[in-house]
Amino acid sequence: MSRETVINWALALGLLAVPFLALMQGEPFYITLATRVAILALAGVGLNLALGLGGMVSFGHAAFFGLGGYAAGILATHAFNQEPLFAWPFMVSGSNDMLLIWLVAIVLSAVVAFLIGLIALRTSGVYFIMITLAFAQMIYYFAISWPAYGGEDGLSIYVRNGFPELNTLDPIQFFLICYVVLMACLFISARLRDSRFGAALQVARQNPERLAATGIAPFNIRLVAFVISAAMTGLAGALFADLNRFVSPSMLSWHVSGEIMIFVILGGVGRLFGPLAGAALFIVMEFYLGGITEHWQFFLGIILLCVVLFVRGGILGILAGRRVHG
Amino acid sequence: MTLALFIEQLLNGIQFGVMLFLMAAGLTLVFGVMGLINLAHGSLYMIGAFLCATVALATGSFWLGLVASLAGAAAAGAIVEIVVIRRLYDRDHLDQVLATFALILIFSEGTRWVFGSFPLYLDIPAALQGAVSLPGGAQYPLYRLSIIVVGVLIAFGLYLLISRTRLGMRIRAGESDREMIGALGVDIRTLYTVVFALGAALAGLAGALVGAIQSVQVGMGEPVLILAFVVIVIGGIGSIKGALIGAILVGVVDTLGRILLPNFFELFMGPSQATSVGSALASMAIYILMAIILAVKPQGLFAAGSQ
Amino acid sequence: MKKLIAASLLGLGLTVSAGALAEPVKVGMITTLSGGGSGLGVDVRDGFMLAAKMAGNKDLEVIVEDDARKPDLAVQIADKMIQKEKVDVLTGIIWSNLAMAVVPSAVGQGVFYLSPNAGPSMLAGKGCHENYFNVAWQNDNLHEAMGGHANSAGFKKTFILAPNYPAGKDALTGFKRFYEGDVADELYTKLGQTDYAAEIAQIRASGADSVFFFLPGGMGIAFMKQYAQSGVDIPVMGPAFSFDQGILGAVGEAALGVKNSSQWSKDIDNPANKAFVEAFQAEYGRLPSLYASQGFDTANLILSAMQKADVKDADAFRAALKEADFDSVRGDFKFDSNQHPIQDIYVREVIKEGDVLTNKIIGVGLEDRSSAYVGDCKL
Known part of the structure; x- marks a missing residue:
């Protein structure tokens, strides 16, 4: 087993242990915190696929995070009010079944990512960063000014959505749902990375001409990766809405795009478990610094800056050492 | 809408564009020469406004404040370049985005720490108070006309600087071939510091000029930062000409969109719904513009050099 | 007061001293202290703390935390205050969108929420709740x-x-x-x-x-x-x-x-307001704002209820809050059936x-x- 594998296992088991320790200590709040880490890590796992593997620096993943959140919020609201979502051309009603909501969140994010990708992937470098940002801003302003679902005030989910056979209101059970989803997506990421598709994606990043010479269009490979990446982040958004029992346009803001990116970079770009390590560290810092000083953002900034400047390769870079392959 | 009003609104759009240009010029210069994405550019804009307000309050002179904002922002830029930014030139865009994102947090909270949580007061100088009559009868604020003049002067000054001076020659050389210019014996570290400080000074100046007609408060740099990025991406990153044209395009589209779109939708629907749909679309207009331009020209209108 | 500010800057719990009876009441204040718009949060906090200090009731314990105007962070802090710190009362939120994120789930978990600023229509109408009191105004x-x-x-x-x-x-x-x-x-x-x-x-x-x-x-x-x-x-x-x-x-x-x-102005002529304006200037060296007055009233409302009921007896405490038996700096102040103010x-x-x-x-x-x-x- 390589050092990175050991650390990955430690991270996975460590996250799993937190809520149970919290329960033993009678501190249920830490379960919520661990759930938050799991969900935000999932958003990062999604971005990591585009960013780490495909080299696509998306500064607009908040769009998918927010869309996933709104999918959950809107369906739940309609279910709560017992109003159909739309009655024509066929009847679609709301739902508070998590599985269905996840599916909608995934499909919605994927479709939007496909459309954005069609345009954005024609560009590269800074242009790509900025055009993804622009699309996210478009959706953000749309959400703020669209009155039907609360606009800037957002949308409350009065009863957390349900999962067959489980009580999602129980923090531990909800944590476990999020944890399993996170692990499943990590597993999918790992399989994708080691598949022929993953190999093609990495070649598309490093040497697109070579890939084109083999008859595979780099554009298509990137587009597929971008869509999968967005779908995972969208799924995280749906879970995040359920965690907070609330969605609002702030999930779509460019700060969120920046934060998701921070999780990935903090943990180590392209590392499978990087987003988990990064999200965990970020949340813990936000939580403790916020309790110590009202100027916590100042210190958070300094810490982040030091990480970028002096710790190349993120947390997993320090712990697991440099990667063998390039 | 009368023709006079339309012309006035067009002028408003151009004036808004010129304000954006002041901000975008520094950003695009820094990117063109050093290949650096600087999200903290908005913080330098904020610093300029805060310094101007503080000095103007202490001395009673807006002009001294303006000098302070130029000097202070340039100094802040030089310090940031030496301490942080120069370590980022050989990194990828990802590290640059994260590091300068961290700088935003530091600057915003640091400014609040020093200046407090309440917005500061900054008024335009007495000499530029009031409005002038335009041909056609409309009144137009003198200060806004002055901003247009300053913006045009700076655009012209930058053009001269880059095309006519030794510094400009080095900047152009740096844009086209970064290794080469070092080999030619130009002190590249100093050159980069100077360029970054120049960009910072422009941002500081913009902050001070705009602060006088807007609100001097923490976080004021962020909305304008995003707009400035839209501008330079539309114009082609690294191109001063592109930044000017992009800025005016964005200014005009945004301003006219706000005015015309609600009226346009009133042709098809009730007034309240039209206002709501039109306003929503207006706030998205510049992003739609950017998406369209990049879809057609992925490198922006005036792509400069390689990147 | 220097000490008091220092303590709240440290963000940790702080206890205001002097004596009274009743069970201690733990108040969690989630407000905006950093970034744009932090002036409002600072004023609400300062007004609240001033009232607490003037009352000198050591059974009132206040924890302050910054939400940075982010709804999800506000929700996280609310969960922490309810689940970890076991607060009885939450207050402090400035913005309607943050209030909409925090209030329904907080009152659902059984704590009281007293709004010192935001008053979204939802919470005044269809979404009103027996544990939600608005001490400022309905947004309209x-x-x-x-x-x-x-x-x-x-x-x-x-x-x-x-x-x-x-x-x-x-x-x-x-x-x-x-x-x-x-x-x-x-x-x-x-x-x-x-x-x-x-x-x-x-x-x-x-x-x-x-x-x-x-x-x-x-x-x-x-x-x-x-x-x-x-x-x-x-x-x-x-x-x-x-x-x-x-x-x-x-x-x-x-x-x-x-x-x-x-609904407030510093020249409203009543003894409570005079005392407030004077004390605020003496304490912080600036004139109080609307937001400071709302923070001040919120604290005094809690203090008045503490005199009448034990916070662990939710029904009695709620009834005591509803009486609004305190000297508001606005003069006449009472709650309507939706627990929003009736005021000039x-x-x-x-x-x-x-x-x-x-x-x-x-x-x-x-x-x-x-x-x-x-x-x-x-x-």
């Missing part, structure tokens, strides 16, 4: 009062504008609820917009006899400065938010003479006292105003 109130004022001032054709988001729409709806004249035009601007040249040109061209605007924070500062420079001399009016103490200094002389509506909304004018811009009451916009949504509330 100040705008409604300005509509009333526009009638008495004889305006016939008003140009109205607000940002394109729910609070902006509520503002214009609130204004029109009582306004009897014509609307020259209704405009929604982009949230966070800082340049209003185009809107001002439209105002000039509209032939309106007055302008009503709701543009909170930096938007209002920008609008007022640009309006003053534009040469347009149609009278302007708006809710207190753009003309309150914390912001007036930044707006400057451009605000002089503007009529604005508020004044019209103030911006004046200059020596070198300082401040407000003076010139009349009452609406007397004993409750909220439009009280009928939808099933309490």
